[in-house]
Amino acid sequence: MKSELPESVQDEALLLRSTTDNNEQLSRFRLHTVLLLLLLLLTGSVFVWSADPPPTAIKPTNEPTAPPTVHLRPYKDTSHRLPVLPSAGPSSHLGFAHIYVLHDPAHPWRLLRMTHLLQLLSLSAEFVPLTDPFLTRMSIYRDIRQHSYTSALILDDSVDMELNIRTLMHAAHQNLPRDWDMFFPGHCGAFEGTQDTAGMLRVANMPICLHAHAVSLKGAHQIVNHVKPSQEIIEMAIMRLKERGLLHMYSLDVPVFTPRPDTDEAKKQDRPAGNKRLEISALTHLSLWQGKTQKA
Template identity: 50%
Template sequence: MFLHGRMKSNAVDPALLLTNKEKDDMEAGRLHTTTMSDSYGGIRNSVGIVLFIPRMYRVCCISLVICLVIAGMCCLIQSSDTASPSAAITSVANTAASTAMTSPYINDRDDNKQTLDKIGDTERLHHIDGHHPVSSVSYVHPHGKLNQSSDENRMLTSRIQLRPYKDTGIRLPVLPNYGSPETARLGCDHIYVIHNLGHPDRLLRMVKLLQLLRISAEFVPVMQPPESLLRAHMAALNRTSNIPSLENIIEWHTRHRIFRDMAEQGYRSAMVLDDSVDMELNIKTIMRAIHRHIPTDWDMLFPGHCGAFEGTQPRPSPDALPSLRLANMPICLHAHAISRQGLMRLLHSLPPLPTSNEIIGMAIMRLKEKGLLKMYSVDTPVFAPRPAAEHEATGLAGNKKLDISAVDHLALWQGQNKQKQH
């Protein structure tokens, strides 16, 4: 309307705005159109009108049409965004990224409490049985109205509790028991998830992922050994070369604690996952099939690994799953399972702390090379580390793209393009 008004108020004779060449061309056009048949009268009139429109007016009209088209497209995009379901998981706040601790190995009660207290605005501290402080985080189904009879809805609206891990002040989520070990624990008696305290975003994502898939697991913090034990160990080495790094000692100590806990709890088998791991969306079905075909004398199973040549290895038997292989060198410990007999062999062969700078993953592979461990792998892996960008440069097989990523499905389900929450 504004543009139309400007054009009307400043109107001038179109002929004054034409150059001599344009006048000649228009005059030739008139002579040419008079020779045409009357059946083309409509076309002739249209061409005449267009030719008489000054150049400036034509540019303005074209610009106006383009603006109208862009405005219409924006309206369509906005309406589609508002119509799509968005997640409303109230426990996740924008402060998750800003609460990362300066050290991934902090185990101080107050520092860790401050980090987890900032997970969401709905978090409240209270006491259970008057003893342990527990923080509850509530989850809301992203599609709005809930059907309370749905198992999935009950899972997502349940309150996840944060309790101190064993004898430490580190509070971690406590997931409910979602059912039998065959499904809820991927065919094992127990699942451990190793959480790096320097990445609270991974903890939040893993909790939501396990909730979505209805997988029960126990979170275990990455912990540094006591200073007295560390000093005594380094003094016992009594050398200055090939000494283990602090990072190596911490990882070794954390995983050896899991081995000892598995032995103390009497678990016949357990799966150990990193908190950064992704998995196939139908991981329960895959793991049930694997456990039906794996030999009963297995020590370790690697459904997730970084091995490059596992596909060239033979199957355990002719009727075994095509993806189940006798392990070659799976390496990487982001997703593996341990049987009871495999656990006993690990505890017998591996000291509580490293005696060299060899990482625990390679130490386990050496036990396999010596024939001390019966190891199996899955090709291609059904677990993969995330984010993939950190591992793409290596080109290892364990970093292949999953068929149906559970993490991607979770992001889609939550609605990553949801409107900003106020």
């Protein structure tokens, strides 16, 4: 018959078994802890050695944003290669049916500057090489008539404009009468004299400079039909039509287009008489966009 152990001996056995179990659990806990620490260390090493962003990540940089690529194509049957600016929507012509930009090949760098400026403002335009001041402008007036454009804005490639040109031109269109033939949003003086009308629009008696002017379809017909090739400059030929009452002309009280000096060192007196500095120059904004510090 199996003898039972004393109660004190049984308690010691239970205590010894419990201690052994606790030691085993502590050992397993320590092992798990060590494995976890090793895993964390390995993970940390991978993170440190993989600190560089993936190839698709965009790294912050102080370099200026590159302007959009400019695509060139031959202009009609000439050797001139000019930019192609796709239409940017109904508002890309500033309320006109078309925009022409006269490019002077003697200043090739203006071509890229004007193209980037139009892209910045989301404007569309047709570049035309300026071969002869009189003949080239007359060819544009004929082109307006040929394509039956209801109106067209004609800009020199040297112009600067207000940054909010869309808003300003929208307001100008709201005030233009229906019978307008020529409109001068940029001029060197229009000799309006004293006028009773208030607002941004003025009747232009003798606007000077054609660096930024618009022509309606009716105005283009009048110019093509009545201006003949001669030795006088195109501005004077147009002024004679105004004197004969064949053209209705209007201008802005404060021009929103102005010629831009070719260099930052150009003196103030080099600006055509009557031109005012712009409130917010679009070309200055373009220079900031390209990371430059060009002065207005």
